[in-house]
Amino acid sequence: MQPTQPAFFKQGPRPLTQLLLYASLSAILMVGDHHFKLLNSAREYGSVLLYPLQWLATAPVSAMRETGKFLTAQTELQKENRELRNQQLLANAELLRMDALKHENEQLRALTATNATRQGKGILTEVLYNGRDPFSAQLIVDRGETSGVKTGLVVIDPNGVVGQITRVNPLVSQVTLLSEKNHAVPVEVKRNGLRAVVFGMGKENPLEVRYMPAASDIRKDDILITSGLDGTYPAGLPVARVMQVDQNSGMAFVRIQCQPIANIDKNRFFLILDESRTLPPAPEPPKQPETKRKKRRGEE
Amino acid sequence: MPVTRELLKPVKTSFIIFSFIVALLFNLIPFPFSHGNLFVLPDLVALLLLxxxxxxxxxxxxxTAFWLGLALDIADANVxxxxxxxYCLTTYVVASRRRQLAVFPLWQQALYMLGLLLLNQFIMQLVRKILGAPFIGWGYFVGCFIAALLWPLITRLLQHPQRKESPSEL
Known part of the structure; x- marks a missing residue:
């Protein structure tokens, strides 16, 4: 480049300089966002700015869905109605038995003076669309802050746990599914109460139970239910069924694959459970006695 | 037909902005709720940037590429x-090769753009892989081919306002 350019040739910094600048900036943003979660507030402000555009983009899709609903055939509705009636009858019978059990349970709990698992309310919600990020297993549902949804609430379908609310907007919220990579749920084996943690392995992959020693008593077709140990998931909800247990002598842990019991990829309607509990703070770890440390130092 | 053979009117900045808003809108159309990992919708913002x-x-x-990319990251809740x-990388490549590209016929340009769009998706896949996401299948790259097919169409469409009206007085 000539040092004395006419003014109308000026183009700002050269493209390569710009590239280096902006590429390193994006790299910094990536690390800051992923490892340190620094940018959540920036993300919120940005999404407020983008909201009108997003609303415009989703308007035709939701309009199409509304017309689709309107045009559902009557026979289909009748069939569904009959099925629902049947299910309700069955559920009612169960409920009658449940009432007696609940009463008994309350009495027992009063005797042992433990914290009762609170009876929470449920919010029925419909899936609007898949999350736009293809790398993560997320859904957008049609209930938000105005309906009382909070982050961390549990989402279930008639069969079991679907996932967890991870982001809440005023009118919609984002559900992270069980299958999201490295999403962990503390569970126990229904048959014997063995505690474990189930991890998601990515969209449409089976779940995995990790860190179980080779001798642990877990078999094919075992049902895993939430243990409620984390304070997020209420106890006793079915999560997954064990599909395969690989005892590989070369590895320290058993490889256990399981399948979500809920239809996480199919259902349209889910229930958001509001059963958040306030847990007492975890006890502080015991302090090392001073004398021991001194001794060790002396040995060295 | 090489694009440079005819003289075009200067483009209005407002038209560029308008085209980007339309592309953003298109990119923000949500995936309807279904399973399967086929992303046939082309990335229109990337195509317009190129x-x-x-x-x-x-x-x-x-x-521009940086800020538009950031907007999409916020909208998609990506990293x-x-x-x-x-976007920065591919826009840089296209900007540094623009004189060579301008003499190519449209179908050759489209091939070049296909490469760049695939590079786009590859970089994003790589970034997510490094940060711990699983590989989500080859369907992720399908949109690039459709976008490349759209290249001649987009070129004609966007140049339309720049073409001179029929010479009435001379």
Whole structure:
């Protein structure tokens, strides 16, 4: 480049300089966002700015869905109605038995003076669309802050746990599914109460139970239910069924694959459970006695 | 037909902005709720960045690519900087090769753009892989081919307002 350019040739910094600048900036943003979660507030402000555009983009899709609903055939509705009636009858019978059990349970709990698992309310919600990020297993549902949804609430379908609310907007919220990579749920084996943690392995992959020693008593077709140990998931909800247990002598842990019991990829309607509990703070770890440390130092 | 053979009117900045808003809208159309990992919708923002980066390098450059990428990252709830990084790199490539590209016929340009769009998706896949996401299948790259097929169409469409009206007085 000539040092004395006419003014109308000026183009700002050269493209390569710009590239280096902006590429390193994006790299910094990536690390800051992923490892340190620094940018959540920036993300919120940005999404407020983008909201009108997003609303415009989703308007035709939701309009199409509304017309689709309107045009559902009557026979289909009748069939569904009959099925629902049947299910309700069955559920009612169960409920009658449940009432007696609940009463008994309350009495027992009063005797042992433990914290009762609170009876929470449920919010029925419909899936609007898949999350736009293809790398993560997320859904957008049609209930938000105005309906009382909070982050961390549990989402279930008639069969079991679907996932967890991870982001809440005023009118919609984002559900992270069980299958999201490295999403962990503390569970126990229904048959014997063995505690474990189930991890998601990515969209449409089976779940995995990790860190179980080779001798642990877990078999094919075992049902895993939430243990409620984390304070997020209420106890006793079915999560997954064990599909395969690989005892590989070369590895320290058993490889256990399981399948979500809920239809996480199919259902349209889910229930958001509001059963958040306030847990007492975890006890502080015991302090090392001073004398021991001194001794060790002396040995060295 | 090489694009340079005819003289075009200067483009209005407002038209560029308008085209980007339309592309953003298109990109924000949600995936209907279904399973399967086929992303047939082309990435229109990337395509427009390549187009304007090639034809209007003074107005649309690496900086524009960065900010648009950031907007998409926010809208998609991706990792911050994933789209920006990919867009910056491809816009730089197209800007530095624009004189060579301008003499290519449209179908050759489309082939070149296909390569760049695939590079885009590859960078994003790589970034997510490094940050721990699983590989989500080859369906992720299908949109690139459709976008490349759209290249001649987009070029004609966006140049339409720049073409001179029939010479009535001379």
């Amino acid at each position: 187009y304007w980066g090639m034809h209007q390098p003074r107005k649309v450059g690496v900086g 911050f900087g994933q789209h920006s990084l990919a």
